Amino acid sequence: xxxxxxxxxxxxxxxxxVIGTLWAGFPIFWMLDNSFKNNADIFxxxxxWFSKTFGFNAYIKIFQNPEEIRFFINSYVIAAxxxxxxxxxxxxxxxAFSRYDFPGKKIINTLIVxxxxxxxxxxxIPYMSLIVSxxxxxxxxxxxxxxxxxxxxxxxxxxxxxxxxLPKALDEAVxxxxxxxxxxxxxxxxxxxxxxxxxxxxxxxxxxWNEYLFALSLTKTNSMRTVPVGINLxxxxxxxxxxxxxxxxxxxxxxxxxxxxxxQKYFIAxxxxxxxxx
Amino acid sequence: xxxxxxxxxxxxAKGVGxxxxxxxxxxxxxxxxxxxxxxxxxxxLVLMLIFLVVPIVMVIGYxxxxxxxxxxxxxxxxxxxxxxxxxxxxxxxxxxxxxxFVIISLIAHLLIGMVxxxxxxxxxxxxxxxxxxxxxxALPWMFTASVIAIVWRMMMDPSGVLNYFLLTFHLADSKxxxxxxxxxxxxxxxxxxxxxxxxxxxxxxxxxxxxxxxDLYEAxxxxxxNAPRTFxxxxxxxxxxxxxxxxxxxxxxxxQQFALIWMTTGGGPVNASEMVSTYIYKYAFTKYEYSMAxxxxxxxxxxxxxxxxxxxxxxxxxx
Numbered sequence: 001x002x003x004x005x006x007x008x009x010x011x012x013x014x015x016x017x018v019i020g021t022l023w024a025g026f027p028i029f030w031m032l033d034n035s036f037k038n039n040a041d042i043f044x045x046x047x048x049w050f051s052k053t054f055g056f057n058a059y060i061k062i063f064q065n066p067e068e069i070r071f072f073i074n075s076y077v078i079a080a081x082x083x084x085x086x087x088x089x090x091x092x093x094x095x096a097f098s099r100y101d102f103p104g105k106k107i108i109n110t111l112i113v114x115x116x117x118x119x120x121x122x123x124x125i126p127y128m129s130l131i132v133s134x135x136x137x138x139x140x141x142x143x144x145x146x147x148x149x150x151x152x153x154x155x156x157x158x159x160x161x162x163x164x165x166l167p168k169a170l171d172e173a174v175x176x177x178x179x180x181x182x183x184x185x186x187x188x189x190x191x192x193x194x195x196x197x198x199x200x201x202x203x204x205x206x207x208x209w210n211e212y213l214f215a216l217s218l219t220k221t222n223s224m225r226t227v228p229v230g231i232n233l234x235x236x237x238x239x240x241x242x243x244x245x246x247x248x249x250x251x252x253x254x255x256x257x258x259x260x261x262x263x264q265k266y267f268i269a270x271x272x273x274x275x276x277x278x
Numbered sequence: 279x280x281x282x283x284x285x286x287x288x289x290x291a292k293g294v295g296x297x298x299x300x301x302x303x304x305x306x307x308x309x310x311x312x313x314x315x316x317x318x319x320x321x322x323l324v325l326m327l328i329f330l331v332v333p334i335v336m337v338i339g340y341x342x343x344x345x346x347x348x349x350x351x352x353x354x355x356x357x358x359x360x361x362x363x364x365x366x367x368x369x370x371x372x373x374x375x376x377x378x379f380v381i382i383s384l385i386a387h388l389l390i391g392m393v394x395x396x397x398x399x400x401x402x403x404x405x406x407x408x409x410x411x412x413x414x415x416a417l418p419w420m421f422t423a424s425v426i427a428i429v430w431r432m433m434m435d436p437s438g439v440l441n442y443f444l445l446t447f448h449l450a451d452s453k454x455x456x457x458x459x460x461x462x463x464x465x466x467x468x469x470x471x472x473x474x475x476x477x478x479x480x481x482x483x484x485x486x487x488x489x490x491x492x493d494l495y496e497a498x499x500x501x502x503x504n505a506p507r508t509f510x511x512x513x514x515x516x517x518x519x520x521x522x523x524x525x526x527x528x529x530x531x532x533x534q535q536f537a538l539i540w541m542t543t544g545g546g547p548v549n550a551s552e553m554v555s556t557y558i559y560k561y562a563f564t565k566y567e568y569s570m571a572x573x574x575x576x577x578x579x580x581x582x583x584x585x586x587x588x589x590x591x592x593x594x595x596x597x
Contacts, residue, residue, distance in 0.1 A: 009402060016397050017411060024415045027473065030439060031429045043437040046446070093322040100315035108319070115330050117586030119534040121558050122575040125340065125568060126333035129347055149329040152322060181314060210422035212537035217563070228424040232541055235428070242432055249425040256420050261413065271419075272482045275523035276489075 035059070035246035042242045058247035067222055068248065071230030075252075078140055078226060079208040082147040086204045087197060089148070090155030095185050097156065098163035099171060112153045120150070120213050131218055142218040143226070147208045155200050158273055162196035163189060199270035202263060206256050227252040334579075340572035347568040359573040368549055369574065372557040379468050379539075379553060380532045384525055386472040391479025391524075396509075398480075399487045412484070419477035423537035430470045431457065431542060460550040463543045467551050471538055475528065482524055486517040519596045526589040530582050554578050 034042050038053040062068045096102070097109065127146070136142040166189055174184035190197070215226045225233065231252055234245045260267050316323075341359050343352035363369055394415050398408050418426075433440050434456035444450040456466040490513060498508045536555040539545060545556035554574065562571035 006402075009400075013397055013400060013402055016393060020394055020397070020411070020415055023473070024418055024477075027426075027429050027433060028417055028421075030433060031425070034432065042432070043435060045437055045442060047439050047442055089321050089325070092318045096315040096318035100311060100318075102312045102315040108323070111326070113590055114583065114586055115326070117530055117582045117589075118330070118334065119555075119575070119578050119582050121534065121536055121555050122337055122579045123330070123333050125558075125562050125572050125575055126336035128562075130329075130333055130336070145325070145329055149325050152325065156322065206420075212423050212541075228422045228537075231422075231424040231428060245428055246432070249421075249428055253421050253425055256422075257417075260416070260420050264413070268481055268485070271478065272485050274527055275482045275520050276485045 031246050031249055034243060035250050037243050039241055039243045058241075058243040059251070061241075061244055062247055062251065068230060068234075070223055071225055071227045072251070074140070074224060075209055075227040076255075078143050078147070079205050079255075081140070081144045082151065082208040083201050083204050085144070085148050086151045086155050087201055090152055090159050090200070091185070091190065091197075093152070093156045094159035094163055095181070095189070097160045099168070099181070112156055116153050124213060124217055127214070127218065137218065138220045138224050140224070143211075143215060146214045146218065147204075147211060151204045151207055155204060158196065158200045158270075159193070161273075162193045166192055195266065196269075198263065199266040199273070202259050202267050203270035205259065209256055337572050337579075338576055340569055341576050344569055346572065348566055352569075355569075359569050360577075363570060363573045363577065366570075368552065369557065371549060372552045372554050375464055375551060376533065376553040376555075378464060379471065379535070380529060382468050383471050383475060383532050384528055387476045387479045387528060388521065388525065390472070390476040391483055394476070394480045395483035395487055398484055412481075416477040416481055418474050419481075421474065423474075424541055426470060426474050427538055427541035430466075430473075434466060457543050458547060460547055463547060463551040467539055467542055470542060471532065471535065474538065475532070478528070479524055482520055483517060486520040487513065490516045519592070522592055523589065523596075526585055526592065530585050530589070533578070533582060533585075 033049070033051075035058055036054050036056070037048070037051040038055075038057065041048050041051045041053055097105070131137050131142050136145065170188050170192075171181065171184040174188055175181070179187075210228060211226075212228045212232075215229045219225055219229070222230075222233070227248075231245065231248050234241065234248060340346040342354060342356060344355045344358070346352045397403075398412050398415070403411075421429075432438055435441070436453045436455055436458070440456065441450070441453050444454055454462065456462055494512050494516070495508065498512055503511070534555060535553070536559065539551060539553055539556055540559065543551045545552040545560065555578070558571050558574045558578065561567045561574065
């Protein structure tokens, strides 16, 4: 009886795993599969699962197009600057929150928590005139500042949490030796907090790499476009070269996928921080 | 809030006063600590002031004027814009579609995330199998909205692979226009959003499940509780705080969703999948009626802030 019941449970689990694999994996398989086909084979009826025209044509076309390579360079430059700046400023602010009491602390903290609920589209309208009047329109800085500000609150809250777990005796030891708070922060606390910072950094990278609305609206020329906007631009430009759009999608997804696959633990820690309290 | 503000202003004044009087050893030290903490915070505060506080004040200001941005000397119109938006024929359908989109997405995210998390947490699977499927099931979360939109547009094309499946298994008599028909566009966009969002639930619930004490399960097993009873009386109550947080965060995010809708249906065909976000975007960037766009954007901001307040309260009560 018990054995039979166990068999049922296992069968149900296997069925769910199969359905789940198709549901989660099929769109990704289909994207990869079509990126290796010729454009003519994409909407055949019935579909060709493993095309005879298998090849890297679509990828080669993208790598030969300086405009599309530029999208990638832009995305890498912007995401890298955003990660570095967010972590740097976030660490400084988090140190103040974790180690000092100062007037206005509660208000600033409430402000930092609450701005996370502000919809990007609400910010976008005043940004159009603000970014133009700061002469930042269609520059890297427009997106770097935007992503920096939208990601800083998360970084500060997370980093404050990590710093709070480190004993204050660490700072005091440095000060007894005649070191400043600056030395305590960078020489003693930060090396200990690296796992937490890796999580925050990866989450920030993912947000900056994947952002679409501001990238679409605050840049104008193709030389300033990022990958998410670039992928969508391909739709109009090349009269539906689906294989190239798929290849571009694959290439555009690789950085975040690699981070996820190789740093799963950190990645998941960063992702679940808002909901799971440990 | 106001009391707090007054209190801090008094404190600040005291600090400044202390600095001005100076030279008394004890208070100089306090003043120094305040100065040091604010110097660590300064870059963040300046950035947040310029790029968050100022724009929010600006956008709220826009809602009380006519023809902002386009006209150099806009006229103050009071709450006229709010009346216009709230009585706009296309605003309420957009709210309705947004609510449909959010509620269906949330329920589906929760159910799919929960089922996958429970499966990945059973003792029937070995560690390696679990690790493999955890990665596989989490994958949709890694893709940016434009990739998701373009891949699903290809799959949902009238000659696409989904129609091939539907026709082959006799689930449809003729080709289904997923994104191009007024009856199905909203459902199709919601389906795409369900696909892209459930992994966040799965991974968070999984993390929560691993925190449920094994003692509780052993006690339940000793009492002869069956699997459903164990789930409803032990698992669910333990992870309830996580589920509440998840749903509130997801509510805010899904309410703000723009990119996915914009790149699949663009709110169409004929407003059939118009949401508050695309409604705002169209008013701002295709009609250049920034006052109307700002007003709708501030209404969205208010909705998000209300949920945000509940989220913060919930997080504090759990801490």
